[in-house]
Amino acid sequence: MSGPTAAPDDYDVIVLGAGPAGENAAQYAIAGSDRTAALVEHELVGGECSYWACMPSKALLRPTQVLATARNMPGVADKISAHGVDVPAVFARRDEFTHRRDDDSQVQWARSVGIDVLRGTGALAGPRTVTLTGADGTRILHARHAVVLATGTVPVVPDLPGLRAARPWTSRDATNLTEIPHRVLVVGGGVVACETATWLRQLGVEELTVSVRGDRLLPRVEPFAAQRVADRMTHKGLDVRYGTEIRAVQRPEVDDTGVGRIHGGPATVDLSDGSTLEVDEIVVATGRRPASDGLGLDTVGLPDGHLRVADDLTVDGVDGQWLYAVGDLAGRAALTHMGKYQARVCGDVIAARAEGRSTDGPRFRASADHGQVPQVIFTVPEIAAVGRTAEQARTDGFDVAVLEADIDVAGAALARDDYAGHAALVVDRATDTLIGATFVGQEVAELVHAATIALVGQVPLDLLWHAVPSYPTISEVWLRLLESRRP
Numbered sequence: 001m002s003g004p005t006a007a008p009d010d011y012d013v014i015v016l017g018a019g020p021a022g023e024n025a026a027q028y029a030i031a032g033s034d035r036t037a038a039l040v041e042h043e044l045v046g047g048e049c050s051y052w053a054c055m056p057s058k059a060l061l062r063p064t065q066v067l068a069t070a071r072n073m074p075g076v077a078d079k080i081s082a083h084g085v086d087v088p089a090v091f092a093r094r095d096e097f098t099h100r101r102d103d104d105s106q107v108q109w110a111r112s113v114g115i116d117v118l119r120g121t122g123a124l125a126g127p128r129t130v131t132l133t134g135a136d137g138t139r140i141l142h143a144r145h146a147v148v149l150a151t152g153t154v155p156v157v158p159d160l161p162g163l164r165a166a167r168p169w170t171s172r173d174a175t176n177l178t179e180i181p182h183r184v185l186v187v188g189g190g191v192v193a194c195e196t197a198t199w200l201r202q203l204g205v206e207e208l209t210v211s212v213r214g215d216r217l218l219p220r221v222e223p224f225a226a227q228r229v230a231d232r233m234t235h236k237g238l239d240v241r242y243g244t245e246i247r248a249v250q251r252p253e254v255d256d257t258g259v260g261r262i263h264g265g266p267a268t269v270d271l272s273d274g275s276t277l278e279v280d281e282i283v284v285a286t287g288r289r290p291a292s293d294g295l296g297l298d299t300v301g302l303p304d305g306h307l308r309v310a311d312d313l314t315v316d317g318v319d320g321q322w323l324y325a326v327g328d329l330a331g332r333a334a335l336t337h338m339g340k341y342q343a344r345v346c347g348d349v350i351a352a353r354a355e356g357r358s359t360d361g362p363r364f365r366a367s368a369d370h371g372q373v374p375q376v377i378f379t380v381p382e383i384a385a386v387g388r389t390a391e392q393a394r395t396d397g398f399d400v401a402v403l404e405a406d407i408d409v410a411g412a413a414l415a416r417d418d419y420a421g422h423a424a425l426v427v428d429r430a431t432d433t434l435i436g437a438t439f440v441g442q443e444v445a446e447l448v449h450a451a452t453i454a455l456v457g458q459v460p461l462d463l464l465w466h467a468v469p470s471y472p473t474i475s476e477v478w479l480r481l482l483e484s485r486r487p
């Protein structure tokens with residue numbers, strides 16, 4: 001590498017952060033052209049999702065789901081061992097999915113689509129200028145058309161007495177665990193806390209306490225869905241404590257054993273409900289903050305912390321249509337599929353501007369970020385939702401009708417003997433279209449895309465009546481929902 005005073009290396013597009021959002025932005029910005037793109041990454045190409053988040057967590061959760069289905073299927077149940085899943089085999093499959101944290105195949109893919117992968121830490125150093133600091137020193141890069149910020153988020157470990165010193169697990173340890181602690185405290189009540197508690201119990205944690213600061217789990221989903229997850233946790237022997245926070249932690253023996261291993265001896269935790277717990281590990285799942293430290297935002301006149309983006313993904317407060325942000329860093333829904341969606345829009349906008357084409361039209365606006373976000377939460381039972389909850393819709397000023405039905409159809413009964421689920425549609429009375437849908441039950445993940453299409457397409461409910469669900473499938477719940485408002 002050359003020194004910082006050397007002439008800058010020119011690229012058409014420079015992307016900082018090679019998570020799912022950064023990779024897609026780079027790909028779309030140069031696809032089908034001779035433009036050049038640099039993708040700057042200081043850890044692993046593929047980002048949080050591939051190695052520490054979505055992939056390993058879902059790989060840990062799926063085997064127990066398959067086992068539960070088999071256990072509730074006469075003719076199969078008696079062929080299944082009384083024991084739980086084969087934990088080493090589950091870990092091995094998880095490690096296959098994360099490629100044992102080797103990003104070679106992702107780097108090969110990037111190169112195959114014409115992206116130059118640059119290892120090191122990137123930072124803005126003024127308009128269209130980036131410094132890349134790597135093992136060989138610092139290099140200056142210049143972007144002809146665009147710089148895209150896609151550095152994601154990092155976990156927040158609250159500064160509570162003794163907690164950071166105890167080296168608690170974050171989601172990186174929980175998803176990449178190689179040892180199973182007997183007694184665990186999970187702190188937080190959001191998606192990471194709930195999914196983590198689910199797989200820890202399934203994999204053999206014996207005493208599991210969940211400390212929730214608020215009065216319910218999963219505060220952003222419909223209450224009926226969150227309640228079913230809470231009921232299931234209690235049924236499985238988890239001790240879910242609402243309205244509690246950590247007061248103090250003491251862990252006399254702390255050991256830097258590495259990701260996914262128990263970080264020392266037992267910890268004693270004082271909770272705000274007056275109780276004291278002794279646990280073998282603490283998992284902190286109290287949210288994430290933007291990875292913007294040292295990103296040089298001040299060099300282009302931006303404050304540190306949360307960025308705001310317009311619907312063409314340009315960063316608010318920066319003139320000249322050259323600085324974009326996508327993915328978790330952009331401060332919209334922190335989900336892989338939404339980050340990749342923003343990246344596709346952003347890449348298309350950059351390509352159009354580079355070629356002097358118009359960016360008018362829906363393809364160049366990340367409109368789905370506004371009230372059309374789908375999400376699947378892989379707890380037991382699963383929650384699949386899109387758009388607004390009834391409460392969010394009313395807060396946003398909509399006059400809504402809520403249609404509800406149990407998922408009690410032939411397809412569900414055939415899926416497994418213990419099937420139980422519930423669904424709700426939030427309907428905007430003014431337009432008679434969906435603005436929200438939630439399904440909770442076993443294997444509801446695949447139901448949500450139909451709702452997403454109806455919602456984005458603004459299909460009137462009278463027209464949905466003609467979208468006939470196949471028999472016998474779980475999708476027949478759509479019929480029950482629509483029937484619930486027949487005159």
Ligand SMILES: Cc1cc2nc3c(=O)[nH]c(=O)nc-3n(C[C@H](O)[C@H](O)[C@H](O)COP(=O)(O)OP(=O)(O)OC[C@H]3O[C@@H](n4cnc5c(N)ncnc54)[C@H](O)[C@@H]3O)c2cc1C
Pocket residue numbers: 016017018019020021022040041042043044045046047048049050052053054055057058120121122123150151152153171175192291295326327328329334335336337338339
């Ligand atoms: C436990 C867990 C489970 C999850 N499960 C799901 C799920 O099932 N479905 C779902 O949709 N979402 C899930 N998420 C959320 C999902 O992981 C994120 O939304 C997604 O990873 C965001 O992608 P991104 O590209 O914006 O950022 P990231 O994936 O965080 O990637 C950012 C990249 O930028 C790099 N970087 C940061 N700073 C710099 C710098 N200065 N220079 C160079 N490189 C830098 C980082 O090393 C990283 O590789 C989960 C999250 C967690 C924590």
Ligand SMILES: NC(=O)c1ccc[n+]([C@@H]2O[C@H](COP(=O)([O-])OP(=O)(O)OC[C@H]3O[C@@H](n4cnc5c(N)ncnc54)[C@H](O)[C@@H]3O)[C@@H](O)[C@H]2O)c1
Pocket residue numbers: 158187188189190191192193195211212213214219244245246285286287288333334335375376377378
């Ligand atoms: N299946 C999925 O789609 C999936 C899975 C995991 C994560 N994610 C996404 O990743 C993002 C991060 O998830 P998350 O669960 O880490 O964050 P979150 O913000 O959703 O939840 C954090 C929770 O921690 C609580 N909390 C904060 N400080 C606390 C404290 N000091 N003590 C006790 N509780 C405290 C908050 O009240 C909140 O309920 C979210 O956007 C989530 O949707 C998605």
